[in-house]
Amino acid sequence: MTTKEALYNYTLRMGDDSLILGQRLSELCGHGPILEEDIALTNISLDLIGQATLLLDYAGELDKDSRNKDQLAFLRIEKQYVNILLVEQPNGHFGDTILRQFLFDAYRTALLERLSTSKDKRLAGIAEKSLKETKYHLKHSSEWVIRLGDGTEESHLRIQNSLDKLFRYAHELFYENEVDNLLIKEGIVPSAQGIYPVWEKTVNDVLEAATLSLPKNNWKFQGGREGRHSEHMGYLLADMQYMQRTYPNMEW
Amino acid sequence: MMEIDNKELENKFQQKIDRDIKIEPNDWMPDAYRTTLIRQISQHAHSEVVGMLPEGNWITRAPNLRRKAVLLAKVQDEAGHGLYLYSAAETLGADREQTIDDLHSGKAKYSSIFNYPTLTWADMGAVGWLVDGAAIMNQVPLCRCSYGPYARAMIRVCKEESFHQRQGFEIMTKLAGGAIEQKEMAQDALNRFWWPALMMFGPSDADSSHTEQSMKWKIKRHTNDELRQMFVDVTVPQIETLGLTVPDPDVKWNEVKGRYDYGPIDWDEFWQVVGGNGPCNKERVDARRKAKEDGKWVVEAAMAFTNKRNSKKSA
Numbered sequence A: 001m002t003t004k005e006a007l008y009n010y011t012l013r014m015g016d017d018s019l020i021l022g023q024r025l026s027e028l029c030g031h032g033p034i035l036e037e038d039i040a041l042t043n044i045s046l047d048l049i050g051q052a053t054l055l056l057d058y059a060g061e062l063d064k065d066s067r068n069k070d071q072l073a074f075l076r077i078e079k080q081y082v083n084i085l086l087v088e089q090p091n092g093h094f095g096d097t098i099l100r101q102f103l104f105d106a107y108r109t110a111l112l113e114r115l116s117t118s119k120d121k122r123l124a125g126i127a128e129k130s131l132k133e134t135k136y137h138l139k140h141s142s143e144w145v146i147r148l149g150d151g152t153e154e155s156h157l158r159i160q161n162s163l164d165k166l167f168r169y170a171h172e173l174f175y176e177n178e179v180d181n182l183l184i185k186e187g188i189v190p191s192a193q194g195i196y197p198v199w200e201k202t203v204n205d206v207l208e209a210a211t212l213s214l215p216k217n218n219w220k221f222q223g224g225r226e227g228r229h230s231e232h233m234g235y236l237l238a239d240m241q242y243m244q245r246t247y248p249n250m251e252w
Numbered sequence B: 001m002m003e004i005d006n007k008e009l010e011n012k013f014q015q016k017i018d019r020d021i022k023i024e025p026n027d028w029m030p031d032a033y034r035t036t037l038i039r040q041i042s043q044h045a046h047s048e049v050v051g052m053l054p055e056g057n058w059i060t061r062a063p064n065l066r067r068k069a070v071l072l073a074k075v076q077d078e079a080g081h082g083l084y085l086y087s088a089a090e091t092l093g094a095d096r097e098q099t100i101d102d103l104h105s106g107k108a109k110y111s112s113i114f115n116y117p118t119l120t121w122a123d124m125g126a127v128g129w130l131v132d133g134a135a136i137m138n139q140v141p142l143c144r145c146s147y148g149p150y151a152r153a154m155i156r157v158c159k160e161e162s163f164h165q166r167q168g169f170e171i172m173t174k175l176a177g178g179a180i181e182q183k184e185m186a187q188d189a190l191n192r193f194w195w196p197a198l199m200m201f202g203p204s205d206a207d208s209s210h211t212e213q214s215m216k217w218k219i220k221r222h223t224n225d226e227l228r229q230m231f232v233d234v235t236v237p238q239i240e241t242l243g244l245t246v247p248d249p250d251v252k253w254n255e256v257k258g259r260y261d262y263g264p265i266d267w268d269e270f271w272q273v274v275g276g277n278g279p280c281n282k283e284r285v286d287a288r289r290k291a292k293e294d295g296k297w298v299v300e301a302a303m304a305f306t307n308k309r310n311s312k313k314s315a
Helices: A003-026 A035-062 A069-074 A094-115 A121-149 A153-174 A178-185 A192-209 A232-240 A242-246 B002-018 B031-050 B052-056 B065-090 B096-105 B122-139 B148-176 B180-199 B211-216 B224-242 B267-277 B281-314
Strands: B252-254 B259-261
Touching (some): A003 A035, A003 A069, A003 A094, A003 A178, A003 A232, A035 A094, A035 B065, A035 B281, A069 A242, A094 A121, A094 B281, A121 A153, A121 B281, A153 A192, A153 B281, A232 A242, B031 B052, B031 B065, B031 B096, B031 B211, B031 B281, B052 B065, B052 B122, B052 B281, B065 B096, B065 B148, B096 B281, B148 B180, B148 B224, B267 B281
Antiparallel strands (some): B252 B259
């Protein structure tokens, strides 16, 4: 594997995480629990679609088949998407949406902080721009986890259930393979294992303030980074790819 | 004595209006002025929020990344407009949650256009271009409305609506200049949204119950028919620019009057949709009601959390 190939893969992973989570959140536009929160979730979705655009644009330049960002976003088959399973999980109730977001934001913030000093100037630039947005996302999701955890009996129970269900997908945030090994060695990306303690501290601090506890069942799901997705992914793609599949080769 | 005082206050109020001095929340105003404004502003707020749904219907299916981002931003703007408007209604003493509950119970109305379905991507073009275009016609004069908070909210809203209208027209331009399927999609969207867009200006002047008083109070500056005519005059040339066909065989330039003539509007359809029998009335209100019901535990949690923190602080 060349550095360029590894960088393509890495950028694609980040782009897919942003794209699929942005797509999930966009389903909620117009359906948020209160108007202020509808605006906030839509805003986060918009930021993520923006980040996906920058990342997939770069991935397209590194792609051996020279696909552009829209071809990458809309015209791959399911097993070619390399997002983690967490981000494709359905929105569920507001607690599920927020908890999913929190686990992701805590990781993404730590990753972007380190990536913003990458030797790869393009990636560093994208990370620096995205970090400003993602820090706000983390603040928003952390505050809601705490509010729901330490709110009413019902909200505590609901978000504890969300945590029990979704925490099993968090492990995959720290997936590493030869792509990472090569790029870490070249000083282009940080090691995921190095990000883990930072993420763990954020998660523990917020869960403590929220009076929530980590699930006893510590089963770890993974597969997304290798293109093995959950049953939910096919429906998400059918929806997202509808126009491109129905009307091939047209400009919009 | 009281009656004389009120008469005098009313005279002073009308004099301010006649001299184009804005009425502010703490100023004296006749009850009917307050009631009319609360009704109009909260209906306007509901229209913004319900209006998120037909366009929200296409966000997940937007054809490329740029269109997805622009549509998200646009629908988010509508939510923001809803917020300013609910706040403007609150300055008159309306309770936001109560007005929202009135929407959910069917007591309060919203713009009927949002009871039509969005069936293809071209509808995102048609809605932005025609619906936001008609909204601008209605709202630009509201920037000079006699009630200060409403007028000021409208200035900001109109700036954003004008961007929305342009993005809708841009979608239509792309489709009209595209493949045959795209051009057909654009024409079909225009056919379906043309008449409902004309109906957005409300019943014809002869049947409009609120127009006369609202004009005297300068809440309204033009009659429904005047605004509708302005819209037709601006839009017909745009349809021609796109190379599409106006879905009304009676549309003809009238040299004498210096404006376009157009065919009769199906007012029966208008009243049916206002009365709840549009294709999506039930779905729209159900979606809003569901959002509130699903969010109830979230709001309760946020309140309980705030109360806990406040009592910790004061302890």
